[in-house]
Amino acid sequence: MKVSLFDYHLPEELVAQYPLPERDESRLMVLNRNAGDIQHTTFAQLPEFLSPGDLVVLNNTKVIPARLIGRKERTGGKVEILLLSPCEGEGLWEALIKRSSRMGPGTRVIFGDGRLVAKVLGKTDAQGRLIQFQHNGDLRGLLEEIGRPPLPPYIKREPEDSDIERYQTIYAKKNGAVAAPTAGLHFTKALFARMEAENIKTVELTLHVGLGTFQPVSSAFAVTLVSLTLIPFSIRQ
Numbered sequence: 280m281k282v283s284l285f286d287y288h289l290p291e292e293l294v295a296q297y298p299l300p301e302r303d304e305s306r307l308m309v310l311n312r313n314a315g316d317i318q319h320t321t322f323a324q325l326p327e328f329l330s331p332g333d334l335v336v337l338n339n340t341k342v343i344p345a346r347l348i349g350r351k352e353r354t355g356g357k358v359e360i361l362l363l364s365p366c367e368g369e370g371l372w373e374a375l376i377k378r379s380s381r382m383g384p385g386t387r388v389i390f391g392d393g394r395l396v397a398k399v400l401g402k403t404d405a406q407g408r409l410i411q412f413q414h415n416g417d418l419r420g421l422l423e424e425i426g427r428p429p430l431p432p433y434i435k436r437e438p439e440d441s442d443i444e445r446y447q448t449i450y451a452k453k454n455g456a457v458a459a460p461t462a463g464l465h466f467t468k469a470l471f472a473r474m475e476a477e478n479i480k481t482v483e484l485t486l487h488v489g490l491g492t493f494q495p496v497s498s499a500f501a502v503t504l505v506s507l508t509l510i511p512f513s514i515r516q
Contacts, residue, residue, distance in 0.1 A: 344426025
């Protein structure tokens with residue numbers, strides 16, 4: 280199957296830059312494979328398409344504030360770093376750096392008031408950068424204080440305070456993701472209560488969303504479609 284078969288045109292003006300006030304008001308498209316028809320509804324109606332005893336699997340990964348804005352120690356130039364995952368070793372992380380060709384080994388980046396400094400050590404196998412943090416105080420706490428939510432590239436605005444809560448599922452527990460498991464953003468407590476009342480079961484697993492979500496498909500062919508993700512910020516009405 281050619282990957283190009285999944286191409287379609289989505290006008291930029293139809294990509295909402297903010298989520299709807301209520302998570303489960305987002306649109307839901309349902310394909311009935313037996314009848315071959317398509318139904319348009321909202322995510323709040325999800326239980327209508329499930330049966331008692333069905334099992335819904337939830338990814339309880341939690342998005343970390345992985346976007347860091349700093350300045351080069353030597354020139355003062357702005358630097359944007361996206362953290363991907365911690366590595367073995369004190370303060371070591373794999374990261375993506377904008378305009379990384381200008382960020383050779385030894386480059387130091389200052390964040391905030393200087394309590395957090397990142398030193399570029401070199402490239403990683405995945406074409407990211409290996410950086411090492413030097414910090415005064417707890418590193419996790421500093422990242423929570425200085426970092427910003429890593430919004431997807433199709434959200435053409437700067438992160439806001441509301442994104443800290445909205446770009447996170449309500450059942451997020453385990454830190455490690457650099458992008459939200461977007462299908463889960465639409466669940467609400469009321470929806471879970473309704474599912475429980477109708478004996479629709481849930482189970483949690485942890486699968487951190489990492490570098491792969493930012494990389495384009497490199498092969499011209501796809502053997503199988505391995506996952507389907509709902510758009511996290513609903514298409515405008």
